[in-house]
Amino acid sequence: xxxxxxxxxxxxxxxxxxxxxxxxxxxxxxxxxxxxxxxxxxxxxxxxxxxxxxxxxxxxxxxxxxxxxxxxxxxxxxxxxxxxxxxxxxxxxxxxxxxxxxxxxxxxxxxxxxxxxxxxxxxxxxxxxxxxxxxxxxxxxxxxxxxxxxxxxxxxxxxxxxxxxxxxxxxxxxxxxxxxxxxxxxxxxxxxxxxxxxxxxxxxxxxxxxxxxxxxxxxxxxxxxxxxxxxxxxxxxxxxxxxxxxxxxxxxxxxxxxxxxxxxxxxxxxxxxxxxxxxxxxxxxxxxxxxxxxxxxxxxxxxxxxxxxxxxxxxxxxxxxxxxxxxxxxxxxxxxxxx
Amino acid sequence: xxxxxxxxxxxxxxxxxxxxxxxxxxxxxxxxxxxxxxxxxxxxxxxxxxxxxxxxxxxxxxxxxxxxxxxxxxxxxxxxxxxxxxxxxxxxxxxxxxxxxxxxxxxxxxxxxxxxxxxxxxxxxxxxxxxxxxxxxxxxxxxxxxxxxxxxxxxxxxxxxxxxxxxxxxxxxxxxxxxxxxxxxxxxxxxxxxxxxxxxxxxxxxxxxxxxxxxxxxxxxxxxxxxxxxxxxxxxxxxxxxxxxxxxxxxxxxxxxxxxxxxxxxxxxxxxxxxxxxxxxxxxxxxxxxxxxxxxxxxxxxxxxxxxxxxxxxxxxxxxxxxxxxxxxxxxxxxxxxx
Numbered sequence: 001x002x003x004x005x006x007x008x009x010x011x012x013x014x015x016x017x018x019x020x021x022x023x024x025x026x027x028x029x030x031x032x033x034x035x036x037x038x039x040x041x042x043x044x045x046x047x048x049x050x051x052x053x054x055x056x057x058x059x060x061x062x063x064x065x066x067x068x069x070x071x072x073x074x075x076x077x078x079x080x081x082x083x084x085x086x087x088x089x090x091x092x093x094x095x096x097x098x099x100x101x102x103x104x105x106x107x108x109x110x111x112x113x114x115x116x117x118x119x120x121x122x123x124x125x126x127x128x129x130x131x132x133x134x135x136x137x138x139x140x141x142x143x144x145x146x147x148x149x150x151x152x153x154x155x156x157x158x159x160x161x162x163x164x165x166x167x168x169x170x171x172x173x174x175x176x177x178x179x180x181x182x183x184x185x186x187x188x189x190x191x192x193x194x195x196x197x198x199x200x201x202x203x204x205x206x207x208x209x210x211x212x213x214x215x216x217x218x219x220x221x222x223x224x225x226x227x228x229x230x231x232x233x234x235x236x237x238x239x240x241x242x243x244x245x246x247x248x249x250x251x252x253x254x255x256x257x258x259x260x261x262x263x264x265x266x267x268x269x270x271x272x273x274x275x276x277x278x279x280x281x282x283x284x285x286x287x288x289x290x291x292x293x294x295x296x297x298x299x300x301x302x303x304x305x306x307x308x309x310x311x312x313x314x315x316x317x318x319x320x321x322x323x324x325x326x327x328x329x330x331x332x333x334x335x336x337x338x339x
Numbered sequence: 340x341x342x343x344x345x346x347x348x349x350x351x352x353x354x355x356x357x358x359x360x361x362x363x364x365x366x367x368x369x370x371x372x373x374x375x376x377x378x379x380x381x382x383x384x385x386x387x388x389x390x391x392x393x394x395x396x397x398x399x400x401x402x403x404x405x406x407x408x409x410x411x412x413x414x415x416x417x418x419x420x421x422x423x424x425x426x427x428x429x430x431x432x433x434x435x436x437x438x439x440x441x442x443x444x445x446x447x448x449x450x451x452x453x454x455x456x457x458x459x460x461x462x463x464x465x466x467x468x469x470x471x472x473x474x475x476x477x478x479x480x481x482x483x484x485x486x487x488x489x490x491x492x493x494x495x496x497x498x499x500x501x502x503x504x505x506x507x508x509x510x511x512x513x514x515x516x517x518x519x520x521x522x523x524x525x526x527x528x529x530x531x532x533x534x535x536x537x538x539x540x541x542x543x544x545x546x547x548x549x550x551x552x553x554x555x556x557x558x559x560x561x562x563x564x565x566x567x568x569x570x571x572x573x574x575x576x577x578x579x580x581x582x583x584x585x586x587x588x589x590x591x592x593x594x595x596x597x598x599x600x601x602x603x604x605x606x607x608x609x610x611x612x613x614x615x616x617x618x619x620x621x622x623x624x625x626x627x628x629x630x631x632x633x634x635x636x637x638x639x640x641x642x643x644x645x646x647x648x649x650x651x652x653x654x655x656x657x658x659x660x661x662x663x664x665x666x667x668x669x670x671x672x673x674x675x676x677x678x
Contacts, residue, residue: 137585147523150531184486184573192489192570215577219585228574231531234523235571236578238554243582246476246558247618251590254614255607264606271600275593279586 005034007101007315008093011041012068012086014105015302018042021105022049024308028316029056031309035316038063038099041086065089069110071301078110079117087111091118094294101295101315103286105303112148115289115296122324124331125291127152129160130230130298131167132237132287135279136219142168142177143218143226146287147234154197157181157227158205161198162330163290164225165207170321171314172224180213180223182232194229206333244279286311293324344373346440346654347432350380351407351425353444354641357381360444361388363647367655368395370648374655377402377438380425404428408449410640417449418456426450430457433633440634440654442625444642451487454628454635461663463670464630466491468499469569469637470506471576471626474618475558481507481516482557482565485626486573493536496520496566497544500537501669502629503564504546509660510653511563519552519562521571533568545672583618625650632663 011021018041025037037055039046040063047062065086069078082088087106093099095118104111112128121128131144144160145152152160161179168177181199183191191199191212202209213223215236228236251272255265265272277283281300285307289296295318299311350360357380364376378385379402386401404425408417421427426445432438434457443450451467460467470483483503488495500518507516520538522530530538530551541548552562554575567575590611594604604611616622620639624646628635634657638650 135585137588150523150529182574184489184570184577215574215579216581216584218578219581231523232571232574235521235554235567236574238523239557239575239578240554240582242555242558243579244586245555246474247583247586249476250617251614254610254617257610257613261610264603264610267603268594268607271593271596271603274596275590278589278593 004100005316005319006036006099007103007312008038008040008090008099010086010090010104010106011039011046018045019049020305021308023305026055027309028312029059038093040065040090069106071107073110075109075113079113088114091115095119100319103297103299103311103315105299105301108298111298112289115292119292119294121291122293122328125159127156128289128291130287131164131290133284136221138221141218141226143233145230145233146237147230149230152194152229154194154201157198158201161202161207161227163327164227166323166326166330167288168224170323171317174224176208177224178208178210179225180210182226182228183212282307286314295319343439344655344658345375345438346442346651347377347379347429347438349425349429349443349445350378350385357384358388359644360647362644366648367651368398377432379404379429408445410446412449414448414452418452427453430454434458439658442636442638442650442654444638444640447637450637451628454631458631458633460630461632461667464498466495467628467630469626470503470629472623475560477560480557480565482572484569484572485576486569488569491568493533493540496537497540500541500546500566502666503566505662505665505669506627507563509662510656513563515547516563517547517549518564519549521565521567522551621646625653634658
């Protein structure tokens with residue numbers, strides 16, 4: 001039997017509303033005849049967006065949920081007081097085995113806390129990490145952690161490396177993905193204590209560890225996986241967004257500066273559009289919460305249908321490659337090689 | 340009497356050689372009739388580059404130095420075994436009062452160590468920090484620390500904030516520069532212990548503290564000064580370089596893709612050049628080593644004459660605004676307000 005390609009989709013979270021999520025579900029179901037999707041949320045709201053254009057029969061189901069976790073909700077509120085939220089019930093579907101993955105555009109902290117509480121981490125993983133795909137000069141890089149863990153020990157960084165390596169295998173089909181440790185210099189003497197200790201652990205592991213990488217090398221093809229603590233990873237990712245936005249704005253301003261520039265801009269429009277597509281963050285939407293007994297994907301809060309569909313597709317890839325079991329297996333190996 | 344606008348220039352360090360530095364010196368002396376520059380290094384080498392085109396009489400002098408700190412030299416070697424290096428003698432000029440600032444394209448770690456050893460830090464500053472100017476959507480942002488201090492306490496972050504604020508006053512003429520603390524979310528509960536404690540200190544200070552800023556906000560006009568520890572700052576800065584380089588490459592590739600695109604690219608050339616100038620890192624060359632009893636500016640190792648001249652101009656601005664004394668004054672105020 002092939003994998004249970006069922007994904008529970010939180011249809012109520014995200015800034016763009018349920019309509020965008022229903023559109024994304026439709027796109028995925030049309031493209032993938034093997035996928036099965038559960039839309040979790042208010043049935044009236046979901047049906048209103050399905051309208052007169054029914055989803056493929058037998059491959060889409062509505063799972064009712066009467067509450068929604070808001071962006072302002074604290075983790076405690078989300079966890080204790082909103083047990084009927086679309087986010088919680090989507091994750092419950094993974095726990096019960098009805099779905100193999102959950103996707104949500106909601107509050108990251110709440111999604112992480114609920115996932116940890118309901119699904120638990122796999123043995124050998126202390127803390128789940130958030131991993132996303134980042135465009136690079138020739139391909140892309142997987143980077144983690146992106147904000148789930150602010151203070152990390154060397155062991156945590158080692159666990160992130162092991163998980164990132166498995167994710168890269170699943171998504172890219174790479175046999176031995178190269179793993180780099182983010183640092184502020186390539187010399188051995190640089191960096192903080194945790195990074196130096198993690199380098200030691202990685203050097204003696206079976207991972208394809210290639211040493212320290214610097215911030216600029218995230219965007220080259222130096223490493224398939226870049227590992228760092230969640231504070232550094234989050235700052236780095238958001239810095240990148242800031243730079244990309246500023247550069248795009250500068251480019252637009254230059255092409256608008258004079259009537260002549262505008263004319264050239266019209267001619268250059270298809271070229272600039274093709275350039276824009278290459279740095280379009282929607283292509284990379286869908287961050288993996290790794291280290292849980294189940295697949296959980298966080299979509300960007302402002303994801304549109306194309307971006308949300310991409311997050312669902314990542315969930316399907318992780319199910320097909322059984323990422324949680326692969327992480328469990330890897331951690332068992334690491335533990336037994338230490339013992 | 341006006342400030343002693345004398346800058347000691349390390350003429351031997353940097354990847355591009357002495358010629359570039361002599362050119363930069365010439366540019367600055369031609370543009371600024373009040374500036375006085377000391378070229379520190381091998382007189383033969385310097386004179387060879389000056390050639391038959393003498394520098395403005397009375398405003399340029401050669402100070403001999405027989406050694407050079409290499410990029411590979413450890414801090415210990417640079418500090419103990421190279422007391423006649425161009426870097427050391429440039430800083431010695433500041434110590435003796437012959438110059439008010441030193442500029443070098445050499446090894447950052449060595450420059451920081453020698454500066455600390457020779458000049459000492461001003462009272463109230465435990466560790467000097469590296470601060471640079473970063474382009475932002477409407478203007479620029481001053482960011483520190485960029486790698487001098489890997490592990491920072493809340494007190495250190497507070498000192499960085501105070502120093503960055505004074506630098507922004509000096510360079511931009513802003514009366515009360517806004518100061519933000521780099522964090523992974525704008526909520527009070529986010530971040531690591533040091534950042535939360537630093538926020539507490541800043542809230543009760545006389546600085547114009549505006550709260551937490553996220554990575555993307557470095558490139559907006561949210562804060563004039565962004566404060567972080569050296570690990571995070573270095574990763575963020577290098578990440579930005581990586582993104583900018585990748586984006587430029589993508590843009591070039593799109594304009595080269597087809598003969599038609601190339602033709603449009605020819606038409607768009609002045610626009611693209613003007614765009615390139617706006618993100619040209621040379622415009623921002625020159626990082627300040629703040630917190631020392633003297634002005635020390637680190638130029639990028641691969642700086643060309645335009646970029647190196649920019650670093651000298653920053654030194655002149657810091658001398659004119661007496662940044663070291665302003666930092667001393669500010670720290671005295673802080674200490675007495677605590678006492």
